[in-house]
Amino acid sequence: MKTHQDKSISAVRVVADCQSVAEQIRVLGRLRYEPAVPTLIGLWEQCPVKPVEVAAAHALFAIGTAEARDVLRQAIHDHEHLGRFMAVRVMFTDDGTAWDNAGHLFSDEGLATPAGLTAAAQALGLLGPRSFSPEGPEWYPAELRDLVSRDHRWLDLCVGLRDHEALGRAARHVLAYADSAVTGPALDAAAAVRTGTPAGRHLRPGDLVARYQDGDHRGVWRDLGAVAHLDALWRAEAEQVAALTMDRVRRNAAGLTAALVARGWPVTAEQALPGPAADVEDRLRELEQLTGSAVPPALAAFWRIVGTIDLVPRGTWNGAFPPGVPEQLTVADPLEIIDLSTGWFSVEEWQEESEELHPELAGPVEITIAADYLHKANISGGAPYSVWLPHAGADPLVRDEVHGLAFTDYLRRAFAGKGFLRLDHQDEWVARGLTRDQLADLTAWLETIEYDHLDF
Known part of the structure; x- marks a missing residue:
């Protein structure tokens, strides 16, 4: 390119x-x-x-x-x-009809590839306004202005794609500017389907908690991850497992932070682990009211029990890095999870943007949980890492982060890397001028970081 x-x-x-x-x-x-x-x-x-x-x-x-x-x-x-x-x-x-000529772009096969997703997004772009004038939104070509209203297949497509990870924003844009007399009933019907609770897998109360306490930590979370929509029984079990998990995360964070600080990593224990926000319960309740769904147990338990983890050395951005501590680790994505109160600006932005929209067009609340790895190193970077709510399962995906992990697995990766998530990208550092000797020094420094790690 x-x-x-x-x-x-x-x-x-x-x-x-x-x-x-x-x-x-x-x-x-x-x-x-x-x-x-x-x-x-x-x-x-x-x-x-x-x-x-x-x-x-x-x-x-x-x-x-x-x-x-x-x-x-x-x-x-x-x-x-x-x-x-x-x-x-x-x-x-x-x-012929637009659907007959372009509908194939939205086939399962087409949407399974990056090129297919890009082509589909381009097609959706024509269904919504491409510009705005004092007279209002304008379509190009103009005859596509009312296509969604005229052909229910395009309406059904956009309603079905409104939550799609890659195409959802474009689909909601189309629906937001279509005739509300047509889109309103379709979105109301879709909302009614969304609120239905699928039957959960068979579960006896206490099973998952007992397995977790017996050491089957990853197996329990795999089973929780397989349930897309938690019913009351599954949610109660997941909340107990999440509390046990995040207690272990808190202890790991305390041990790792102490070990890093002792070896010169330029953060303080107070910065790294300030504890849960005082208003966390109020924020969780408000978020549930806004989204119509409880916050996923893994995330809610983290905010309740840990609150924040911040290993980003922001104090060195305008000063010298400590002697003997490898500065290259600033771009190795040091772990950061901000508390819900600090990330609440994401909710306020969503409220402002969706104030006049049908609830089904508001899209997910994209709650920022951390800066991306370049911003953490004081380099202009990309979108922050976020979670999208509502999420009906136990463990939401961390978005815009290269590894594509659920929140609990994201934490596991961070602790496995002594607090750094991009240790698998060292070839990039060498390409940018890091010598093999410097890389060896970095690896040796990390090996000196020792703490009592608890599996979770």
Whole structure:
């Protein structure tokens, strides 16, 4: 992608008056000059001069012969936005219905690949407004403004995708600007289905707690993770297991913090483990009222029993790192989980954004639980790590973190790495200039960190 962009920029610099050439191509499109189609196809497929490439694509669409449209349609999995946009534009304006022409983009097979998800997102993008003017939202093409209202298949698709991890935001955007007289009943019906409680697996009270206390820690959490929707019995059991688990997490955190501080890691025990927030119970109750579901037991127990873990050496951002302590570990993702009160700004942002939306369009509350690994190192980075609520199971996924782990497994990984989550990315550090000797020193330093680890 970077190489392609560099070639495009270089080509623009060497082509004299490329904007004039692009305008001549646009004229061919407005005239619908069919003999130019082969030449335009060549420019669309091979010309590195971006203004010329863009003009050729739009001219091909305007001319609209079968050959021109076929070439544009084939770019649906193009690595660039323009190719995908032109492909879905062709699909939505082909003869027949939009669903018949573009519905295949949302097949299970299509959504199973990154390229398929990107193409599907591009298609959803046409169903919602692409711009806003003083007169209100505007669609492009304009005839797609009421497609969701006219064809229930698109309505059902967007309602079904409203909670999808990758496409949910785009689907909710489409529904938010569609006719509420049409979307309202569909969303009400979907909400009614959501509140139904599926039958849980057979469980005798006390089984999981007894197994956990007998040492089957991971097996118990595997069984809890297999239940997508906790009924009352499963939730009661999960809450007891979670309390036992987070008590062990708290003791591990105390031991690990003491060991790190003793070896010079630049945090204090007070910073690293300030304890649960005073208002945690009030916040948990309010969050349950807002989302319509209790906070998942693993997360609620952490906030109640541990509260916060913060091993990020923010005090060194504008100062020297302690001698003998490997500074490279700042980008090894030191463990941080903030308490619910500190992360409450996420809830307030969600409330503000969803105030006038149907409840089913508000989307999940994305509660920040930690900065990403680059921000922890005082480097501009990406999205923070978060959990999405409501979550009907026991142990929510930690989002936007490279390992894709449930919360309890995320904590396990952190403690296994002596408080650092990205020790498996050391090749990146070497590529950025860390020597093998420095890497050996880092590894040796970590090996000196010893504490009484409790499995959980």
